[in-house]
Amino acid sequence: MSKVAAKAATPLLQVSDLSCVFDVSKPWLNRLIEREPKQFLRAVDNVSFEIRKGETLALVGESGSGKSTIAKMLVGLLDPSEGTILFDGEPMITHSSDRMTELRKRFQMIFQSPYASLNPRWKVADVIAEPMIVLGVEKDSAKIQARVDELLDLVSLSAADGSKFPHEFSGGQRQRIAIARALSSSPEFIVCDEPTSALDVSVQAQILNLMRDLQDQLGLTYLFISHDLSVVRHMANRIGVLYLGALVEISDSKELFRAPQHPYTRMLLDAVPDLEMTGRKRKEVEGEIPNPINPPSGCTFHPRCPFANERCRREVPRWTRTKTGVAACHGVEESRIPETEMAR
Amino acid sequence: MPTPLLSVRDLVIEFPTRHGPLTAVDGVSFDLAAGEVLGVVGESGAGKSLTGSAIIGLLDPPGHIASGEIYLKGKRIDNLRAEDMRAIRGRHIGMVFQDPLTSLNPLYTIADQLIETIRTHLRLSEREARQRAIGLLDDVGIPAASRRIDDYPHQFSGGMRQRVVIALALAAEPELVIADEPTTALDVSVQAQIIDVLKEQCTQHGASVILITHDMGVIAETADRVAVMYSGRIAEIGPVREIIQNAKHPYTSGLMGSIPTLAQEEDRLVQIPGSMPRLSDIPPGCPFNPRCEKVFDKCRVQRPSLIPVENRQVACWLYEDTGTSEVAT
Numbered sequence: 001m002s003k004v005a006a007k008a009a010t011p012l013l014q015v016s017d018l019s020c021v022f023d024v025s026k027p028w029l030n031r032l033i034e035r036e037p038k039q040f041l042r043a044v045d046n047v048s049f050e051i052r053k054g055e056t057l058a059l060v061g062e063s064g065s066g067k068s069t070i071a072k073m074l075v076g077l078l079d080p081s082e083g084t085i086l087f088d089g090e091p092m093i094t095h096s097s098d099r100m101t102e103l104r105k106r107f108q109m110i111f112q113s114p115y116a117s118l119n120p121r122w123k124v125a126d127v128i129a130e131p132m133i134v135l136g137v138e139k140d141s142a143k144i145q146a147r148v149d150e151l152l153d154l155v156s157l158s159a160a161d162g163s164k165f166p167h168e169f170s171g172g173q174r175q176r177i178a179i180a181r182a183l184s185s186s187p188e189f190i191v192c193d194e195p196t197s198a199l200d201v202s203v204q205a206q207i208l209n210l211m212r213d214l215q216d217q218l219g220l221t222y223l224f225i226s227h228d229l230s231v232v233r234h235m236a237n238r239i240g241v242l243y244l245g246a247l248v249e250i251s252d253s254k255e256l257f258r259a260p261q262h263p264y265t266r267m268l269l270d271a272v273p274d275l276e277m278t279g280r281k282r283k284e285v286e287g288e289i290p291n292p293i294n295p296p297s298g299c300t301f302h303p304r305c306p307f308a309n310e311r312c313r314r315e316v317p318r319w320t321r322t323k324t325g326v327a328a329c330h331g332v333e334e335s336r337i338p339e340t341e342m343a344r
Numbered sequence: 345m346p347t348p349l350l351s352v353r354d355l356v357i358e359f360p361t362r363h364g365p366l367t368a369v370d371g372v373s374f375d376l377a378a379g380e381v382l383g384v385v386g387e388s389g390a391g392k393s394l395t396g397s398a399i400i401g402l403l404d405p406p407g408h409i410a411s412g413e414i415y416l417k418g419k420r421i422d423n424l425r426a427e428d429m430r431a432i433r434g435r436h437i438g439m440v441f442q443d444p445l446t447s448l449n450p451l452y453t454i455a456d457q458l459i460e461t462i463r464t465h466l467r468l469s470e471r472e473a474r475q476r477a478i479g480l481l482d483d484v485g486i487p488a489a490s491r492r493i494d495d496y497p498h499q500f501s502g503g504m505r506q507r508v509v510i511a512l513a514l515a516a517e518p519e520l521v522i523a524d525e526p527t528t529a530l531d532v533s534v535q536a537q538i539i540d541v542l543k544e545q546c547t548q549h550g551a552s553v554i555l556i557t558h559d560m561g562v563i564a565e566t567a568d569r570v571a572v573m574y575s576g577r578i579a580e581i582g583p584v585r586e587i588i589q590n591a592k593h594p595y596t597s598g599l600m601g602s603i604p605t606l607a608q609e610e611d612r613l614v615q616i617p618g619s620m621p622r623l624s625d626i627p628p629g630c631p632f633n634p635r636c637e638k639v640f641d642k643c644r645v646q647r648p649s650l651i652p653v654e655n656r657q658v659a660c661w662l663y664e665d666t667g668t669s670e671v672a673t
């Protein structure tokens with residue numbers, strides 16, 4: 001293989017056996033009095049995936065399944081407890097170093113809460129320009145100003161909005177500011193944590209179309225987190241489904257909706273509300289999300305799974321190839337889960 | 345007709361600027377019956393959150409009510425003294441803010457915050473209040489609530505914090521709950537749970553809910569009526585089913601058309617061309633006219649007010665003479 005081909009074949013992002021464990025013990029004195037041991041929460045459990053250049057991988061899963069925690073580890077806001085992250089073949093180390101600053105220029109994150117991520121005391125123009133300045137992408141102040149105006153226009157705000165403060169904007173407008181900020185240093189890879197959940201559908205359509213256009217023009221790569229499956233379907237090439245911190249299925253996006261394999265994926269799809277009002281009753285998701293501090297044995301989904309058997313309660317399922325990707329499920333491996341062609 | 349639980353009359357909200365006041369909400373009127381769920385949808389920046397904040401008396405200065413009235417059970421509340429309004433807040437009106445972080449204090453545990461709210465409004469012992477707090481967290485679907493109640497907000501995921509805020513708003517069993525995007529960061533399964541909790545408030549305690557969201561699926565399942573807002577005004581208001589299935593206002597039609605669906609095969613989402621006018625240059629006449637496909641001369645000069653059409657109201661000149669009949673498309 002030539003060197004060029006080898007380079008092209010390297011995924012932009014390679015995540016291997018990534019875990020994140022939080023210490024959620026009560027204070028030392030309480031533990032002593034109540035005789036409780038230390039408690040740990042495995043927010044992310046042995047997650048591995050790759051993202052190729054120019055691709056969008058989406059992560060879906062119930063609230064608390066570890067999506068934001070993965071996102072934070074990818075951009076270096078949180079240290080992984082175990083596992084490695086390779087960006088363009090290079091290991092990411094969160095400690096600041098020159099090498100890391102160079103890498104940092106190449107990715108950005110759009111946060112789940114646009115409020116928390118915008119400094120309230122800064123004018124919008126400064127908020128947007130910050131990544132450009134801090135990362136040294138652009139030094140000329142006239143050029144910075146021009147770029148800020150261009151970005152504001154890109155997200156359907158106007159240059160005059162640059163001199164206002166974040167609190168003067170509605171929730172959706174603030175999210176657009178956050179998107180402009182993420183784009184300002186011209187990153188190659190953007191981690192988007194619920195980028196449009198604060199937006200009304202017509203602005204959401206504008207932003208999502210914009211993100212796709214930018215991807216086509218600039219070859220951007222996205223990790224896209226959203227709870228809205230119709231948005232995910234529209235944006236992603238591939239989808240990873242998370243349950244209690246672990247990936248349970250990775251599949252081509254269109255195929256996942258047509259023929260979901262893992263029982264949890266099926267349950268998620270059945271719970272999508274019916275807007276066409278066809279009379280299809282939204283199926284209640286059965287059972288509760290278990291306590292992540294003390295997760296169930298074997299397959300962690302077994303208490304809620306209609307196909308669970310003895311083996312599921314005992315053994316942690318391993319990855320199995322499916323027709324559409326991979327899934328971690330004994331039932332799928334044993335081909336005992338009935339086919340469902342989703343009528344979509 | 346019985347007195348509505350809430351009545352908003354010609355509400356106008358302004359922000360003073362050097363170049364004169366900016367009108368962010370311009371003549372909004374609606375009634376809400378006891379036990380009713382009113383959905384509010386519309387363009388980002390249309391004034392949905394401001395309307396909610398005005399009702400609960402928490403507009404951030406320099407924003408203020410320039411004119412109009414708000415009545416709760418027939419009693420005027422928009423001109424109350426701050427301390428009287430404080431007594432109404434929480435006890436009679438609960439609010440879930442769009443930003444869950446502003447309602448949670450990072451320095452106190454979830455338990456501290458819930459128990460304090462409960463005990464401010466209800467006569468309960470510390471112990472009883474804690475039990476009620478755990479029950480509320482259970483209701484909104486926090487796993488292992490009795491253990492996680494002692495966590496701090498930063499230890500919760502985005503969606504879990506949002507649910508804590510909902511629990512806070514419901515803590516004193518208010519008669520009116522204003523929920524601003526309560527389910528936006530939540531996946532479908534938790535969404536269903538939250539909707540059930542809100543509905544239960546209505547059926548069991550006769551509470552009314554104003555549900556601000558851009559999620560039409562949630563509106564379709566929860567709301568009785570829906571108000572569609574554009575540029576600080578109500579464009580259309582009426583029964584939810586009819587508006588979703590047969591939108592009359594051209595903006596509503598555009599909005600419905602932009603919703604991505606699971607069935608959709610095309611790559612691009614439909615979007616309404618152009619964007620909502622800035623507050624400083626809302627065009628004369630109908631504010632939607634620069635983007636409207638059906639615009640005609642009158643739309644550019646005269647502002648349409650809400651016109652009754654069948655059992656809803658539409659602010660659009662297309663329906664001026666028609667009263668109740670369908671307009672040729």
Ligand SMILES: Nc1ncnc2c1ncn2[C@@H]1O[C@H](COP(=O)(O)OP(=O)(O)OP(=O)(O)O)[C@@H](O)[C@H]1O
Nearest residue numbers: 168169170171172173368388389390391392393394
């Ligand atoms: N402090 C302020 N100063 C100036 N303008 C403001 C201020 N607060 C809000 N506005 C403006 O008022 C308008 C309405 O804001 P509001 O927050 O009610 O919108 P919204 O309908 O809730 O939108 P979203 O769906 O994006 O949350 C927006 O155009 C916003 O820019």
Ligand SMILES: Nc1ncnc2c1ncn2[C@@H]1O[C@H](COP(=O)(O)OP(=O)(O)OP(=O)(O)O)[C@@H](O)[C@H]1O
Nearest residue numbers: 022043063064065066067068069499500501502503
């Ligand atoms: N700093 C922390 N300390 C302790 N636990 C934490 C911390 N941050 C996150 N967690 C826990 O880790 C789990 C995963 O959280 P995460 O924020 O990744 O969820 P998520 O999938 O993004 O959910 P959502 O859809 O609600 O945003 C949750 O149970 C959360 O309570």
Ligand code: SF4
Nearest residue numbers: 299305312329330331
């Ligand atoms: S491994 Fe067993 S319990 Fe787990 S999803 Fe598959 S069938 Fe269900």
Ligand code: SF4
Nearest residue numbers: 630633636643660661
């Ligand atoms: S009044 Fe005119 S411009 Fe406004 S929505 Fe109706 S047709 Fe369109």
Ligand SMILES: [Mg+2]
Nearest residue numbers: 068112501502
């Ligand atoms: Mg999250």
Ligand SMILES: [Mg+2]
Nearest residue numbers: 170171393442
């Ligand atoms: Mg809002």
